[in-house]
Amino acid sequence: MDLVKRYIAAVQRELPEAKREEIGRELNANIMDQLDALTEQQGEISAAEVAALLKQMGHPRTVAQQFVPPQPFIHASYMALYKNTLFMVLGILFVLHLVEVTTYWLGSADMGLIRYGFALFGGFIDEACFGFTSITLAYWLMSRQQPLANAGCSSHWQPEKLPVAGPGWQHIKLEDIFTDLASYIFLLVVIWYPFYMSAEQLAQGSLFLSSNARLILQYSTPVIVLGIVHSLWQLQQRLWSRNMLASHVLLNATIAAIALYLASTSPLLQLNTERWHGVFNLQQLERSAMITLVIIALFPAWEALRDSLRLRKLQ
């Protein structure tokens, strides 16, 4: 009977403490009944036969899970809400982190583009881990209480108020919204940094836009602010409408035009030639900046074209 005791102890170890005693007692009674029945059929039974019976009952962990099925960390009724919260919070954290790192980068003499990239993504991973853990723990605590049936789904919904069944692209992805939002806020920080930084920080700064280029960008601020408002509108609606698409076409066409106009102006950069001496000359850097701006302009131009086509298809 030592084997039975060991088996029950192994099952009990896998059970929550509050249920160990009761389930162990009951399991013992059930096994004893089965052993009695076996003895009745075969006479005296050997340790090997007891072991075979226990093996047939299943691994102690399996048996424990049959008595107390494992609970998911987050209850299924919260899962959709959990994923939505996670994406929203991670998106907001990325935007806030982008502002923080970009501000630091613009005022720092020793932070190059590669370090900026590392600081942006490495730091975001840190914050994302913190955000993920906090949200998961909050939902875990909620799941431990009595879970709500259909959490996040109002019982007052009306089928008539559901959006028209449109093409798949009509649903706006959260990552697209936050990518746009992060880009607009990045631009705002880059354009307006001379106004909130000290002269010392500016002197140490690593980004050198010419006053002409900066002026064009400053005049473009209302367009960028409109872009932020548009992203927030998308976040609220999450579905492309004709008005939203039309305004997005206009917005992207304007941004593409600004980028192309900026590419055509000269000088674009105001460089400390001593720092770059022997590495690049001014003409090479100006040409690279111009090509980069043309490439940048292609993205909003593509989105404007794509949305124009979608607008024609959308009823």
Added chain:
Amino acid sequence: MTTAQLDKMRLELRRGVLVLAVLASLKQPHYGYSLRKQLQDGGIDIDEGTLYPLIRRLAEQELLSSEWQQGEGRERRYYQLSELGAQLLSQLTDEWQHLNGALGSLLGTATQERQ
């Protein structure tokens, strides 16, 4: 259809029916092993890994009452249908008979079509 698919569907099909069979069998008190024997004798083969946790769950839902009793030199936990369990059994029996009738017609039609 693979054997695994068939097993999964059989399991799903049997899951609800087993509750009904257990509730119906526990009009008289039984301990775990004797209940299993009774079900087996009635043609319902159920392994202990399914049955014992199931009766515990039903007892936790107050559909069964339970009591530890000494018998044949050992203690055993006896289960019996509670008042709440009896009400539920009556409702589930009606539901089963309705379903059984409907399914009988459907399956009968399907058999005729196959022939």
